[in-house]
Amino acid sequence: MSFMTKPKVAHPRLRRNNLGLTRRDYEGTMSTLCAGCGHDSITAALIEACFELSLPPHRIAKMSGIGCSSKTPAYFVGAAHGFNSVHGRMPSIATGANAANRDLYYIGISGDGDSLSIGMGQFSHVIRRNLHMLYVIENNGVYGLTKGQFSASADVGSKAKKGEVNLQSPIDPVLTALALGCTFVARSFSGDKEQLVPLIKAAMKHRGFALLDILSPCVTFNDHEDSTKSYAYTRQFYHPAIHTDFVEPTQNIAATYKQGEAFPVTLHDGSNILLRKVAKDYDPTDRRLAFDFVEENLKSGEYLTGLLYIDESKPDFHDMAQTDHRPLNEIPYAELNPGADAMKKILARYR
C-alpha cells in the first residue's frame, strides 16, 4: 500500500486507441494492495486489454466478491460500472446483472478463496449456466486478505510462511472448469503480460463463460522458499502449452500466420484467436485430451498455461433461457410492463 498517488501526468507520446483514449484513461484509483502483489500486475494487464480492445469504459461492468483479489476492480477502468458483493457470491450477482443487461462486458474478479472455498457452489453453477463473462481467479494459494491461511488451491507439501505444511489435496480451477463443461478455459501468470493480455482479450470476446485462472503471487504471505505459488517457483514451473494471439475482426487473419504453424478459432463477433501450439499433440478443442494433459502436468509439478480449451458452439445463458435479445433498459416501458390486465391473463393460465 502506498500513500502517494499516481499523478495524472502521462507520457506525451502515449498511444491512443480507436476511441482516442490512452491506456491511462483505463486506470482506476490507486491500489491499496501490498507493493509487488501479483494482483496489481493483473490489473495492469486488464487495463492494457480494455485499452487495446477500445472498449468504451461505460460498457464494462466489474463484479467481485471478497478478498485482496476482489478489491482489484477498484483499480481499473474507473469509469466502468461495478459491484463488490459478499464473499463467494459474485456469480449470482453477475448472473442477475447479465440477465438485466446482456450488452455489457462483464469482468468478474475473484480469488482462490472466494471461488474455491466459500464460493465453490456459485462458481460451479455459473459455469453450468455458461454466463457470458470473463471470470478471473487471481490465484495465490492463500487467503491474502485474512493474513495468509492456506486456500483450497494450495498444493500438497507447500509450506506456509510460518512453516506449516499443507496436507489436503488442492482443487484445481482449470480441471474443475473442464469437468463442469466450461467453454473457455485458460491459465496464465501475473508475471507474463505477453501471454496474459491476448488471453484476456480473447476471453472478453468469447461468447459464454471464460475462466482465466491466473497464478498471482502473494508477495506478503506466499512468496517465500518452499511455497509453490511464489514468483520464483512459478517462473520455474509454468509452461505455455500454446501461444494465443488475438486478431481483431478488421485485421486480415490470413496474413498473420502461415498454414500449419497456427490454427485460428473464429469468435462470434468475427474476431479470431490464433493458436500456436508449443506442446506437440495438444488440441485445445478436445476436452478429454485437455483434461488429461493438464492433469498429467500437474502431477509432475508443472503449471501448463495458455488457452487450454475452447468451444465456441455452446449456447450461452440467454440462448438457453430464450430471453429477449435487448437489454431490459432498451425495451419500451409498455412492453416491459404490459400492465395489470396482462398480469391477470398470465395468472389465469395457472388457475
Next chain:
Amino acid sequence: MDKTDTAKPDFFHKVVDCQWACPAHTDVPEYIRLIAQGRFADAYMVNRESNVFPAILGRVCDRPCEPACRRGRVEDKPVAICRLKRVAADLKGDIDDRLPAIPKAKNGKRVALVGAGCASLTVANDLMPLGYDITIFEALGVPGGLMRSNIPAFRLPEAVLSEEIGRIIDMGVDLRLGARVNSMKELLGQGFDAVFVGSGAPKGKELNLPGRHESDQIFIGIDWLESVAFEHTDSIGENVVIIGAGNTAMDCCRSALRLGGKNVTVAARKPRHLFKASDWELEDAEEEKVNILVNHAPEEFVIENGKLTGVKFAIVEWSEDETGRLTSKALDHVVVPADSVILAVGQENAFPWVERDIGLEFNKWEEPVVDPITFESTRKGVFFGGDAAFGPKNIIWAVAHGHQAAISLHKYCQDQPLTTRLPDTLNLGSRKMGLHEWSYANDYNPAQRLKMNHVDLTNRFKEMNIEVELGFSPEQAAEEVARCLNCDIQTVFTDDLCIECDACLDICPTDCLTITRNSDEEDLRTRLRVPAENLTQPLFVSGPLKQTARVMVKDEDMCVHCGLCAERCPTAAWDMQKSCIKIPYAVDEETAWQKRQKKSA
C-alpha cells in the same frame, strides 16, 4: 546493450538536464528546493559557487538550462529556472560573512587580467581566496564589461551589477580603470607570473551598403548601446530601423523606444524560426510594440539631400538547395522610412594590441589559438577566456571559462601540469526516510509556468533605467518551485533484488520502465512501453535479472522522479537517491594538492 555503468558521474549528471546544459553546471534542483524551504541565502550561495553572479544571471542569463528542462518535454513550458535565481538573489539578505576569507599573507604570485568583464571577474573570484595578487586592466572607467556597457539598465539595474561586481573587487583586487592595454609585449614585460585575457569580442560588424557613410544617423549596435549606457547618447530619431535579429537587436530596439523612437522596426533577412534572438527577448520586444519584419534583406541606405530617410530592402524568399544550404530570391523591394538606423548584425573579437611575433598564434580568422580544456594560448602562461577565447557567447559561458582558466593559472603558477585536473565526482544518498516517506517533495504539481509581471507600458518608458520585470514574490515563487521535478533525485536500481513482479512498470505514470529481453540499442528503443524516440536521452539498462535473465530498461526521457517505482517495489530494487555532482574549482585543486603534499611528507 551493455549494463549501464552508473559509476561514471556523467550518467546521472546528464539526467539532471538543466545542470548538464548549464555551462557552469549550476545545481539547479538543489537551489530550487532551498527556495521552496525559504532558505534564500543558501539558495544564493549554491548559485554563487558555480555561476558567481546569481543576481545578474537571474535577470539576463541566456538560460540554456530552460530549453533543456525535462518539464518542457513532459508538458510544454520549462520551470522558470532563471527567474527563480533572481528570487534567491532578491530575498537573500546579507551574505557577506559567507564569502571565502582572503588571506592577509599573499602567496607571492602576481596575475594580470585584461578587461574587467565577467570572465576576468570570475578568475579573480577564484584566485583571490588562494592568496594571489590580482591586477585587472580595464579600458573603460567602470568594471563589468558588456554587462555594464551594453546590457540596458531596464533589464539589468546598475545597483545589481555594482553589488555583485563589488563583492569581487572588494576581495582586494587591484583594479586599474581607464587602463587600456595597448601592447601585450609591454604587459608581458611587467613581471607578472601569468596573464589572463578576458577582453571580450568588442567589435561590432559593419554593413557596407550604398549610403553607409553619408549619414551620421547610422550606428553600430554595440557602440551605440555603450554610448547610451554611459549617457553620451540620450535621443534618437522618431523612425528607427534596426538591422539584424539577434539579442543585440532586441536591446537596441527597446532602448530606442526609451530615447524617443516612435516607430521602431527590427528588420531581419531570415524567417522568424531562424532568428538568433531568444524567444523571450522577442516576446518582450513585441510586447513593447516593436515591428518585426522577416525576410527583409537590406540593400541600400536611402539618402535624400544629404539626410537619411529610409532603408531599401529586398523582400526575399528562402529555399534549400541540394546541399541543404539556404538561398534567397528577391521577390519585391520596399523602402522603410528611417531617421536613424542601428546595425546589429554581429560581433567579433579583435586583438590589435596583441603583437604577432611573441609566440601567440592566431588562426585564419584572426582568433587566438586556445586550448579548450586549459584555456592556454600557444604562449606559455598566457590564457584566454570569455568572448575573447572562442568568439561571442554569453555571460554564463564566460563564467565557466573563468573557473577553468583559474584552475590553469593556479597550476601554472604552482608549476603543476595543466592537464592533470581533478575529475568531476558524484555522490548518491538515499532519500528514503520511513516505510512510505521520502525526504523530498515528490507530488507532481500540475500548475502552469508562472508569468512574470512587468511594469505597465505607460510607465516603463519614462526612464531608461526602470527595470521592466518585477520579479516573483515569495508566494509566487512557492508555486513555481513546486513545478521542478527534482531530476537530481535519481532512480537507482539494484539488479539482484528484483523479483520481476512488474509493480514499478505498472505504476510509472510516464511509462519509463520496461522489463524485456536485451538486444542492441536501436532495437531496444522500439520495444519499450513507449518507444524511446528522443535519442538525446539515454537508456538505463540493468544486468540480467535473476529469474528470467531479461533486463530492466529505463528511458530517462520522461521520468518525473515521482519515486513511485521505488515506493511500489517490494524489494527496494529501486531506490530514490539524491545525486550531488562536484565540479572542482581552483580551491579544490589547491586542497587536493596540499593533501598530497601531506601524504608524501
